[in-house]
Amino acid sequence: MRPAADLIRFVLGPDDVIWPDVDEKAEGRGVWITLSEDAVRQAAKKNAFAKSLHTAAKLPEDLAALTREHLTQRLLGALSMAKKAGQIVNGQTRVQAALKSGDAIALLTSTDAKSDGRNKMVGLLKALGIDAITPHLEVLESRHFDLALGTENVIHAALTKGAAAHSALARAQRLARFIAPKDLTQGDVTPDTAGAAAPAH
Secondary structure, three states: OOOHHHEEEEEEOOOOEEEEOOOOOOOOOEEEEEOOHHHHHHHHHOOHHHHHHOOOOEOOOOHHHHHHHHHHHHHHHHHHHHHHOOOEEEOHHHHHHHHHHOOEEEEEEOOOOOHHHHHHHHHHHHHHOOOOOOOEEOOOOHHHHHHHHOOOOOOEEEEEOOHHHHHHHHHHHHHHHHHOOOOHHHOOOOOOOOOOOEEOO
């Protein structure tokens, strides 16, 4: 057994199709899989969903990719709410100011950012001595930020203090954990955890 924070829930729909329940609110029978794209892919390959539910569950063509998309969409929604609450800033100058003032709770960088810009921001975190306490996440492309924030060419953003920002950070961290490569040395993907689904309760 693992804490819910380490897992992601899937629910059996009325058409016997397995769907990701990233908000953990859907009704119906469900199973929990280790929060990992590799784990979900492995569980699908091993038919773990049907075995756990004791039914002929059907799977979408690429359940892992669908799950990643659902997690991404939930994050975009949370970023939009943070924007409405005034708890996210973008643009190099404003992001740097938020970091220097101590208002930032996380630094977000697009996955398609240029290396020099990324290095400059990471260097600032280290220079300020806050790199250990301020998460730096790269889980979205610039086009995703543009969509969520209603602007263009967003490369860097900083979440600032507030409930909406903390909600967005939590979703960003879950997405980051989901897409992170598995670490075989730690045994994160095994028949007992990621490969085997546990009934939801």
